[in-house]
Amino acid sequence: MNLKRDVAVQTYSGLGLSALLAITILNIMLHNMPQSVKRAGEKLLEINSQDGVANAVTTVVVYFRGFDTLGEIAVLFIASLGIGLVLSSHSEHHHKVESSFILKTASKLLFPIIILFGIYVMVYGHLSPGGGFQGGVIVASAFLLLLISHQDFELSHSVISAFETLAGVSYVIIGLMGLWILDNFLGNFIPHDISQMGMLVSGGIIPLIYIIVGIKVGSEMSMIVQNLLKRSDNE
Template sequence: MSLKRDLPTSTLSGFALSGLLILTLLNILLQNMPNSIQTAGNELLKLNVNEGVANAVTTVVVYFRGFDTLGEIAVLFIASLGVGLMLHSNSKCDIKAESNFMLQTASRLLFPIIMLFGIYVMIYGHLSPGGGFQGGVIIASGVLLLLISHKEFEIPHAVIVALETFAGVSYVLIGLIGLLVLDKFLGNFLPHDISQTGLLLSGGIIPIIYMIVGIKVGSEMSMIAQNLIKRSNDV
């Protein structure tokens, strides 16, 4: 039996109109999108010359769209809080098992190297590929290595709270200072010069913001990993 006999004429007409509409929209997007993207990119690069840092991507993430980045770390905080509440239990019966000697020794040797690399990626994110999100996740991976290799290792909750509070308050305070000094939230009120490529202190507040983001991301990802690993049997 043919498709025309199985489907009503109205249904076939709807499919045809939908297909025509999709093709029309795709045609419009393919014609206009490359020019729009190129125009936006050129404008951002022009602004980056006077207001940004050597890594233009960092300028966009933590400066031009700083509000969006603030929202992203807020979402990560909510995710960390949700995982903690979901896996919370009054039981003290852990299911972590003691790892072998080789894993424990290797984790002790690798942890400082992972931490150092994460801090480097976080601090130099305005000069090279990297940044707060990447550095924070690298640091959290080092914490995860200790969590899975040492049964008794645990990050004190007070430390996580202190780090998250410090990072969140610092981010908002820096934004408000920029608002007071330059009449713009997260305004770059510290000396900055994009021509000084390679100098750590050439980005004004931008590297400071990325370090704050790295602290917040690293602490929250570490807490998520700890909550997932140290859950109890009754979960």
């Protein structure tokens, strides 16, 4: 088999590459890091300190690479669109598997806790690890739990698409307002004082944008999950 030989070759070369990576990383861990590698991070932190955001990763994702993040969200939207198109078979044969009483009760109890955790991860994205993408996926996993446990539960298409559209439009509007006020797409036009660093309200537009990203990612992922789940129930 040609395919089998190809897979074997790729596996062995992958094994070799990962062994090389392991040796390199262990080498770096055992000896000291080269000076140039160390200085790159310091330079980034120096620029980061001008924005008053405690989490450097957030600054890179939302501020320095804000336009790329917009593109990433568009890619996710296209993926959700593709799944909706591929699975749009209109057969009404619905066979239900009733889930147990324990699962139903516990998922009702767990759903608000998971939603709360997702919103926490979104809102504190500029202070601690986490942010819009992670928080959005956590919110989507809460909806996944509810969709699996309750057969008659269904997300409303119009509400989800309203949330998604509003989030996407407000991302672009905030970017354009930055362009208007500071001559810079996604310029940080809300006052952000360096002394506020580490507070919940700090960093100007960066937490706002991360919350918007979270809403958009959450609604898109919930829609993907619901499309796959409900369509695969229909025969």
